[in-house]
Amino acid sequence: PNTGTTDTADTSSTDFGPQFSMMTEEFGQSMLLSAWSDGDTAIIVGGELHGGEASLVFYDGQTLCEETSVADRPLWWIHGPTEGEWYAVGDEGIIIHSVDGKRTREDVTTTATLYGVYAYENGDVYAVGGDPFAGTGVIYKRSKGKWSLFADDLPDTVFKVWRSWFVGVGF
Numbered sequence: 001p002n003t004g005t006t007d008t009a010d011t012s013s014t015d016f017g018p019q020f021s022m023m024t025e026e027f028g029q030s031m032l033l034s035a036w037s038d039g040d041t042a043i044i045v046g047g048e049l050h051g052g053e054a055s056l057v058f059y060d061g062q063t064l065c066e067e068t069s070v071a072d073r074p075l076w077w078i079h080g081p082t083e084g085e086w087y088a089v090g091d092e093g094i095i096i097h098s099v100d101g102k103r104t105r106e107d108v109t110t111t112a113t114l115y116g117v118y119a120y121e122n123g124d125v126y127a128v129g130g131d132p133f134a135g136t137g138v139i140y141k142r143s144k145g146k147w148s149l150f151a152d153d154l155p156d157t158v159f160k161v162w163r164s165w166f167v168g169v170g171f
Contacts, residue, residue, distance in 0.1 A: 032057065036078040036086055045088045047074025054090065071096065071105075076129075077160075081119040089114035089127045095147070108147050112138050116160040116167075126150070128166060130157035137168055 032046040032055065044057040054071035057064055073091040080086030088096045093110040095117075096103055108114075114129035123145070130137035137154030139161075140147050156169035 031055075031074075033075070034077045035059075036080050038080060038086060039083050043078060043086060045075035045078045045090070047071075047090070049074055054088075054094075056088075076113065077116045079117045079119050081121045081123075081125075085119070087117045087119050087125055087127070089117045089129070095127060106142070106147060108140050108149075110138060110140075112136070114140075116158070118161045118163060120163075126161045126164075126166075128158035128161045128168070130154065130168070132157045132169070135169075139166060 031049060032044050034046070035042045035044040037043075040060060042059040044059060045055065046057075047054040052074060053069070054073060054075045056067045056070040056075070058067070059065075071090070071094055073094055075088045075090035075094065075096065077090075078086055078088040084100045086098050088098075091113050093108040093112060093114060095106040095108060095114065097106050098104075108127070110129075112129045112131055114127045116128045117125065119125040123143070125142035127140045127142070127147075128138070135156050137152075137156050137158040138149065139151040139154070139158055141150035154168070154170075158166050158168035160167045
């Protein structure tokens with residue numbers, strides 16, 4: 001029965017489970033956009049959007065370590081096929097490939113931003129992106145160690161890829 005009283009229980013000590021907290025404020029204007037787990041280390045990519053440099057951050061569960069001078073433009077996504085190997089993609093076709101800590105640039109010739117990447121264990125890799133303001137999309141594929149244009153003239157920007165699934169605007 002309704003007694004006309006309001007329950008004013010104190011919930012300040014109630015455990016609501018895990019909560020978000022700020023890991024650091026050390027990165028200035030950089031945005032951290034994607035992370036990949038490489039063994040016991042998280043590798044986080046990002047950068048200063050609209051003309052800034054890339055950010056590459058390593059996190060071992062306790063310590064954050066930022067590597068500077070990685071690239072002259074932001075990185076948007078990272079994925080690796082196996083422990084010790086990963087690909088990071090970003091503005092104007094930038095692609096960084098790392099194997100056991102040795103990095104090489106494998107950029108593709110485009111003005112498009114690459115927003116997603118997926119790497120298979122067999123060496124095949126898809127990198128996707130486009131220009132959301134122009135309404136264009138592209139897909140690049142790495143096969144047998146070489147990048148080539150897999151699809152262009154798409155209805156709009158492709159933002160992510162998982163295996164052979166592509167997600168974007170208009171499809």
